[in-house]
Amino acid sequence: xxxTLNNRKETIPDGDITVADLIxxxxxxxxxxxxxxxxxxxxxxxxxxxxxxxxxxxxVLHLISGG
Amino acid sequence: MTNDHHIxxxxxxxxxxxxxxGGLGSxxxxxxxxxxxxxxxxxxxxxxxxxxxxxxxxxxxxxxxxKVTALRTNIHRIDKDIMVDSHELILNPxxxxxxxxxxxxxxxxxxxxxxxxxxxxxxxEKMPGKPLVCGVGxxxxxxxxxxxxxxxxNVYICGDHLREVSPDFPPIAxxxxxxxxxxxxxxxxxxxxxxxxxxxTQ
Numbered sequence: 001x002x003x004t005l006n007n008r009k010e011t012i013p014d015g016d017i018t019v020a021d022l023i024x025x026x027x028x029x030x031x032x033x034x035x036x037x038x039x040x041x042x043x044x045x046x047x048x049x050x051x052x053x054x055x056x057x058x059x060v061l062h063l064i065s066g067g
Numbered sequence: 068m069t070n071d072h073h074i075x076x077x078x079x080x081x082x083x084x085x086x087x088x089g090g091l092g093s094x095x096x097x098x099x100x101x102x103x104x105x106x107x108x109x110x111x112x113x114x115x116x117x118x119x120x121x122x123x124x125x126x127x128x129x130x131x132x133x134k135v136t137a138l139r140t141n142i143h144r145i146d147k148d149i150m151v152d153s154h155e156l157i158l159n160p161x162x163x164x165x166x167x168x169x170x171x172x173x174x175x176x177x178x179x180x181x182x183x184x185x186x187x188x189x190x191x192e193k194m195p196g197k198p199l200v201c202g203v204g205x206x207x208x209x210x211x212x213x214x215x216x217x218x219x220x221n222v223y224i225c226g227d228h229l230r231e232v233s234p235d236f237p238p239i240a241x242x243x244x245x246x247x248x249x250x251x252x253x254x255x256x257x258x259x260x261x262x263x264x265x266x267x268t269q
Contacts, residue, residue, distance in 0.1 A: 006219065032180045034187045039220060041191045059219045061187065066205045066232040067091040067178035067243070 001054040012052070020047040023060065030062035074259065075103035081258050084108040084170035086158055086186055088134040090238055091202045092176030093124035093141075094247035099254060100142045100149050107142065109135050110154040110166055122240040158182070160189040167194070172254050175201040176247070178238070180231070187222060196221055200253045204228045205246040207236035214245060216253060223257075225249040 001014050005026070012025060019035050019042050035042045036059040042050045052058060083104050085092045088111035096107055111134045115125045129137040135153035142151055154166050163186060167173050173194075175186050183201060190199045204214075204226035213227040226246045232238050256262075 032184045034184060034191070036191065036220075039195075041188055043188070061219060061222065061224065062203075062228075063180045063183040063187065063201075064203055064229070064231040065178060065180040065183075066226075066230075066238050067087060067089050067176055067183075067202055 001052075003052060003055065004057045006059060017052050018048050019050045019052065019058070022052055022058065023047065026060070028060055028062065030064065032063045034061040034063065035059065077259060078103045078255075079105040081172075082106040082108060082170045083254055083258075084167035084173040085110070085176055086163070086167070086173060087111055087176035087178070087182070088123075088138050089113070089119065089176065089178055090122040090243040091178075091205075091247045091250060092174065093134070093138050094122075094244050095174050095176060095251045095254075096138060096142060097124050097145065098248050098251035100145050102251075102255065103146070104149070104254075104258075106150040106152070108152045108154070108167060108170055109138055110156060110158055111135050111138075112155060112157040122238055122243040158186070160185065160193070163189045164193045167197075170197070172198045172200060172257050174250050174254060175199060176250070178232070191222075198223065198257045200225065200250045200257070202226050202246045202250055204230050205242045206230040206232040206238055208239060208242060211245075214242075214249065216249065223253045225253060 002011050038057050081104050083099055085096045088109055113134050115129045115132050115137050117130055125137050133155050135155050139151040139153050177183050190197055198221050200223045203224050216225045
Protein backbone atom coordinates (compact mmCIF):
# COMPACT_ATOMS: atom_id res chain seq x y z
CA UNK A 1 0.00 0.00 0.00
CA UNK A 2 1.03 3.57 -0.51
CA UNK A 3 1.45 5.96 2.39
CA THR A 4 3.16 9.28 2.98
CA LEU A 5 6.11 8.91 5.35
CA ASN A 6 7.92 12.07 6.45
CA ASN A 7 6.54 14.05 3.50
CA ARG A 8 7.49 11.38 0.92
CA LYS A 9 5.37 8.79 -0.84
CA GLU A 10 6.35 5.27 0.23
CA THR A 11 5.12 1.84 -0.72
CA ILE A 12 5.00 -0.58 2.20
CA PRO A 13 3.79 -4.19 2.30
CA ASP A 14 0.02 -4.70 2.29
CA GLY A 15 -1.65 -6.18 5.33
CA ASP A 16 -1.94 -5.37 9.00
CA ILE A 17 0.98 -3.10 9.71
CA THR A 18 1.24 -1.19 12.96
CA VAL A 19 3.31 1.90 13.63
CA ALA A 20 5.76 -0.36 15.51
CA ASP A 21 6.01 -2.66 12.46
CA LEU A 22 6.72 0.32 10.21
CA ILE A 23 9.54 1.50 12.50
CA UNK A 24 11.14 -1.96 12.25
CA UNK A 25 10.50 -2.24 8.51
CA UNK A 26 12.07 1.15 7.81
CA UNK A 27 14.90 0.44 10.26
CA UNK A 28 14.55 3.60 12.35
CA UNK A 29 17.22 2.99 14.96
CA UNK A 30 17.27 6.22 16.95
CA UNK A 31 16.28 5.64 20.58
CA UNK A 32 13.79 8.49 20.98
CA UNK A 33 11.07 8.84 18.35
CA UNK A 34 7.92 10.90 18.03
CA UNK A 35 5.32 9.18 15.86
CA UNK A 36 2.20 10.68 14.32
CA UNK A 37 -0.47 9.24 12.03
CA UNK A 38 -2.55 11.79 10.13
CA UNK A 39 -1.34 14.50 12.48
CA UNK A 40 -2.38 12.65 15.61
CA UNK A 41 0.30 11.72 18.15
CA UNK A 42 0.87 7.99 18.66
CA UNK A 43 2.71 7.52 21.95
CA UNK A 44 5.37 4.83 22.29
CA UNK A 45 3.14 2.47 24.28
CA UNK A 46 0.41 2.63 21.60
CA UNK A 47 2.62 1.96 18.58
CA UNK A 48 1.82 -1.75 18.43
CA UNK A 49 -1.92 -1.05 18.58
CA UNK A 50 -2.28 1.62 15.89
CA UNK A 51 -2.59 0.25 12.35
CA UNK A 52 -1.53 2.09 9.23
CA UNK A 53 -4.05 2.31 6.38
CA UNK A 54 -3.67 3.03 2.69
CA UNK A 55 -3.08 6.74 2.14
CA UNK A 56 -2.14 7.56 5.74
CA UNK A 57 0.22 10.43 6.45
CA UNK A 58 2.83 9.11 8.89
CA UNK A 59 5.54 11.12 10.62
CA VAL A 60 8.48 9.58 12.47
CA LEU A 61 10.81 12.13 14.08
CA HIS A 62 13.93 11.37 16.08
CA LEU A 63 15.38 13.46 18.87
CA ILE A 64 19.00 13.46 20.05
CA SER A 65 20.73 15.31 22.88
CA GLY A 66 22.52 18.64 22.61
CA GLY A 67 21.69 22.24 23.29
CA MET B 68 11.29 53.79 5.85
CA THR B 69 14.15 51.33 5.78
CA ASN B 70 13.38 47.67 5.50
CA ASP B 71 15.06 47.05 8.87
CA HIS B 72 12.66 49.52 10.47
CA HIS B 73 9.76 47.87 8.69
CA ILE B 74 10.80 44.43 9.96
CA UNK B 75 11.10 45.75 13.52
CA UNK B 76 7.64 47.27 13.27
CA UNK B 77 6.15 43.97 12.15
CA UNK B 78 7.92 42.06 14.93
CA UNK B 79 7.05 44.48 17.73
CA UNK B 80 3.73 42.80 18.55
CA UNK B 81 5.04 39.24 18.20
CA UNK B 82 5.59 36.87 21.10
CA UNK B 83 8.15 34.06 20.99
CA UNK B 84 8.59 31.39 23.66
CA UNK B 85 12.02 29.99 24.45
CA UNK B 86 11.93 26.60 26.19
CA UNK B 87 15.33 26.31 27.85
CA UNK B 88 17.97 29.04 28.21
CA GLY B 89 21.19 27.14 27.58
CA GLY B 90 23.26 27.06 24.41
CA LEU B 91 20.33 27.09 22.00
CA GLY B 92 17.93 29.24 24.02
CA SER B 93 20.26 32.03 25.15
CA UNK B 94 21.74 32.55 21.68
CA UNK B 95 18.38 32.27 19.93
CA UNK B 96 16.76 34.74 22.34
CA UNK B 97 19.53 37.27 21.80
CA UNK B 98 19.17 37.02 18.01
CA UNK B 99 15.41 37.56 18.29
CA UNK B 100 15.96 40.48 20.64
CA UNK B 101 18.40 42.14 18.25
CA UNK B 102 15.96 41.92 15.36
CA UNK B 103 13.13 43.42 17.40
CA UNK B 104 10.71 40.69 18.53
CA UNK B 105 8.56 42.59 21.02
CA UNK B 106 8.07 40.00 23.72
CA UNK B 107 10.04 36.93 24.71
CA UNK B 108 8.78 34.28 27.13
CA UNK B 109 11.83 32.50 28.53
CA UNK B 110 11.86 29.45 30.81
CA UNK B 111 14.64 27.47 32.51
CA UNK B 112 15.22 26.03 36.00
CA UNK B 113 19.01 26.18 35.96
CA UNK B 114 21.76 28.52 37.10
CA UNK B 115 24.73 29.77 35.04
CA UNK B 116 27.84 27.61 35.50
CA UNK B 117 31.43 28.18 34.39
CA UNK B 118 31.12 25.21 32.01
CA UNK B 119 28.27 27.01 30.18
CA UNK B 120 30.50 29.86 29.04
CA UNK B 121 31.90 27.82 26.12
CA UNK B 122 28.64 28.35 24.21
CA UNK B 123 25.91 30.09 26.16
CA UNK B 124 25.19 33.84 26.00
CA UNK B 125 26.27 34.57 29.57
CA UNK B 126 29.29 36.20 31.12
CA UNK B 127 31.79 35.17 33.80
CA UNK B 128 30.33 37.61 36.33
CA UNK B 129 26.91 35.96 35.91
CA UNK B 130 28.00 32.52 37.19
CA UNK B 131 25.59 31.42 39.92
CA UNK B 132 22.67 33.55 38.68
CA UNK B 133 19.45 31.91 37.48
CA LYS B 134 19.75 31.64 33.69
CA VAL B 135 16.42 33.38 33.13
CA THR B 136 17.54 36.35 35.25
CA ALA B 137 20.92 36.60 33.51
CA LEU B 138 19.36 36.26 30.06
CA ARG B 139 16.73 38.90 30.78
CA THR B 140 19.53 41.25 31.90
CA ASN B 141 21.52 40.58 28.72
CA ILE B 142 18.47 41.09 26.48
CA HIS B 143 17.76 44.41 28.21
CA ARG B 144 21.36 45.51 27.70
CA ILE B 145 20.65 45.13 23.96
CA ASP B 146 17.15 46.63 23.97
CA LYS B 147 15.49 47.75 27.18
CA ASP B 148 12.07 47.97 25.52
CA ILE B 149 11.70 44.24 24.86
CA MET B 150 9.23 42.61 27.22
CA VAL B 151 10.75 39.53 28.83
CA ASP B 152 8.54 37.15 30.80
CA SER B 153 10.93 34.93 32.71
CA HIS B 154 9.86 31.66 34.29
CA GLU B 155 12.31 29.93 36.61
CA LEU B 156 10.86 26.43 36.56
CA ILE B 157 11.18 22.94 35.13
CA LEU B 158 8.96 22.76 32.05
CA ASN B 159 6.61 19.76 31.87
CA PRO B 160 3.51 18.67 29.92
CA UNK B 161 1.24 20.43 32.42
CA UNK B 162 2.87 23.86 32.51
CA UNK B 163 4.04 24.20 28.87
CA UNK B 164 0.57 25.08 27.50
CA UNK B 165 0.16 27.64 30.29
CA UNK B 166 3.60 29.25 30.03
CA UNK B 167 3.61 29.49 26.20
CA UNK B 168 -0.11 29.96 25.56
CA UNK B 169 0.25 33.50 24.16
CA UNK B 170 3.26 32.76 21.96
CA UNK B 171 3.14 32.94 18.17
CA UNK B 172 6.00 30.44 17.98
CA UNK B 173 7.79 28.24 20.52
CA UNK B 174 11.51 27.47 20.30
CA UNK B 175 12.66 24.13 21.73
CA UNK B 176 16.04 24.78 23.29
CA UNK B 177 16.65 21.92 25.71
CA UNK B 178 19.83 19.89 25.94
CA UNK B 179 18.39 16.48 26.80
CA UNK B 180 16.75 14.37 24.11
CA UNK B 181 14.05 13.27 26.57
CA UNK B 182 13.00 16.89 27.12
CA UNK B 183 12.99 17.53 23.36
CA UNK B 184 10.69 14.53 22.93
CA UNK B 185 8.49 15.77 25.77
CA UNK B 186 7.89 19.21 24.26
CA UNK B 187 7.26 17.87 20.74
CA UNK B 188 4.66 15.45 22.14
CA UNK B 189 3.12 18.09 24.42
CA UNK B 190 2.75 20.71 21.68
CA UNK B 191 1.42 18.11 19.21
CA GLU B 192 -1.15 16.87 21.71
CA LYS B 193 -2.12 19.98 23.66
CA MET B 194 -1.29 22.92 21.37
CA PRO B 195 -2.09 21.56 17.89
CA GLY B 196 -0.92 23.77 15.05
CA LYS B 197 1.35 25.93 17.23
CA PRO B 198 4.66 26.34 15.37
CA LEU B 199 7.51 24.63 17.25
CA VAL B 200 11.12 25.16 16.14
CA CYS B 201 13.57 22.52 17.43
CA GLY B 202 17.34 22.07 17.47
CA VAL B 203 18.49 18.52 16.79
CA GLY B 204 22.14 17.65 16.08
CA UNK B 205 24.74 20.27 16.96
CA UNK B 206 27.60 18.44 18.68
CA UNK B 207 31.23 18.85 17.71
CA UNK B 208 32.67 21.14 15.05
CA UNK B 209 32.94 21.62 11.30
CA UNK B 210 30.69 19.78 8.82
CA UNK B 211 28.82 22.97 7.95
CA UNK B 212 27.08 21.44 4.99
CA UNK B 213 25.42 18.76 7.14
CA UNK B 214 23.32 21.37 8.96
CA UNK B 215 19.87 22.08 7.59
CA UNK B 216 16.17 22.40 8.35
CA UNK B 217 13.37 19.86 7.92
CA UNK B 218 9.69 20.60 8.41
CA UNK B 219 7.00 18.15 9.52
CA UNK B 220 3.61 19.88 9.78
CA ASN B 221 4.06 22.57 12.44
CA VAL B 222 7.42 21.19 13.70
CA TYR B 223 10.58 22.71 12.22
CA ILE B 224 13.81 20.86 13.00
CA CYS B 225 17.17 22.62 12.64
CA GLY B 226 20.55 20.90 12.95
CA ASP B 227 22.49 18.04 11.45
CA HIS B 228 19.81 15.59 12.71
CA LEU B 229 22.53 13.08 13.52
CA ARG B 230 25.33 13.94 15.92
CA GLU B 231 24.51 13.41 19.56
CA VAL B 232 26.51 15.10 22.29
CA SER B 233 29.20 12.80 23.73
CA PRO B 234 32.55 13.15 25.51
CA ASP B 235 34.27 13.13 22.10
CA PHE B 236 31.81 15.56 20.54
CA PRO B 237 30.80 18.19 23.09
CA PRO B 238 28.45 21.08 22.39
CA ILE B 239 30.71 24.08 21.66
CA ALA B 240 30.07 27.63 20.57
CA UNK B 241 30.23 27.68 16.76
CA UNK B 242 27.92 24.78 15.91
CA UNK B 243 25.55 25.47 18.82
CA UNK B 244 25.44 29.10 17.75
CA UNK B 245 24.73 28.16 14.13
CA UNK B 246 21.78 25.97 15.12
CA UNK B 247 20.50 28.54 17.65
CA UNK B 248 20.60 31.26 15.00
CA UNK B 249 19.06 28.90 12.46
CA UNK B 250 16.18 28.44 14.90
CA UNK B 251 15.86 32.24 15.21
CA UNK B 252 15.97 32.53 11.42
CA UNK B 253 13.17 29.97 11.11
CA UNK B 254 11.12 31.89 13.69
CA UNK B 255 11.46 34.99 11.49
CA UNK B 256 10.30 33.10 8.42
CA UNK B 257 7.25 31.89 10.34
CA UNK B 258 6.49 35.40 11.63
CA UNK B 259 7.30 37.40 8.47
CA UNK B 260 6.71 34.88 5.68
CA UNK B 261 9.25 33.78 3.11
CA UNK B 262 11.54 36.45 1.66
CA UNK B 263 10.79 35.50 -1.94
CA UNK B 264 7.04 35.83 -1.44
CA UNK B 265 7.38 39.60 -1.52
CA UNK B 266 7.31 39.92 2.25
CA UNK B 267 10.62 41.79 2.36
CA THR B 268 9.60 44.98 0.62
CA GLN B 269 6.13 45.84 1.89
